[in-house]
Amino acid sequence: MSGGFPLDLILFGMVAAFLVLRLRSVLGRRTGFERPPAPVAVPRPVEAEVTPAPARRGVPDARGPVGQALSRIRGVDPSFDAAAFLGGAEGAFRMIVEGFAAGNRPLLRDLLSEETYAGFEAAIADRESRSERQRTEIREVRDASIEAADLRGTVADVTVRFVSDQVNLTTDAEGKPVAGTDAVTELTDVWTFQRDLRSEDPTWKLVATRSA
Template identity: 55%
Template sequence: MRTIDRNFDPQHFLNGAEAAFRMIVGAFAAGDRTVLRPLLSDDTYRSFESAITGRETAEETQRSEIRSIEGLTIEDAALSGTMAAITLRIVSDQVAETLGRDGRPVAGADAVAELTDIWTFERDLAQPDPAWRLSAARSG
């Protein structure tokens, strides 16, 4: 990445990615589309928005609490034209559960679990905007 962007600092990127991870997980659980919109690519936003709408329709709420980040590593970096993509493996201890309209758990548990996520952030290096946006997310 440094050959394309001389100012790229992997540690600075990882610090920003951790902050984004915490913001995105919290905003997704809260259904906060305003926070999510600038942090996600268009396709990823549509996917998250659809899941939030599904929860709202089912009258479910999600509770997510990140207790700690146990690992944050760069797994891959790629460049396609001016689009840069960096894939991370994020290992975190979280409490994550979905509650039904009656407040009872529908999925997850009120207990700390170690979760591994594979997230890809992308940025158009030809644009002046320095923000990286989440373009893919999956469990790993």
């Protein structure tokens, strides 16, 4: 081989430089004190939350006697809407049932007529006198349907049938069960709400209850 720079070394150097540039373009460069790549977290399976289905709400046919009574109520109070009323009635049902279990007298006084409140308050006082506690959970309201309506002057009554899944358990001072069960039970309640449609108070108050 004659003097001069070896050609094969030049070729190898060019190839090596090309490979380095290619690797840098693919992998990138590290600058400074970079943290090592974080390990990929494998998400744990999450239990799906069970959301109760909305209650079936039954509004009577406008051509039937109950539907016609609702139309008369709307004639006195144009803002009355049967479907919206059922939504509010379901909310009141939940608050009253759970408020009674908790002995929440102020809440009950706002949502019950005087006569109905007197009966609820007496039952709460009797329970407290025996140092008993009531646990009530409404797991689901399956059905809320208007089954009767009446209008006397400006005073309207609307009766709603509620079908619900509940847990009701009463325990004594030592925590021992004395009534009810901690199992879910389907209950049917028929409640009547009343309001003077000319009153500034928009609250429909509970005036009567019965089990079906």
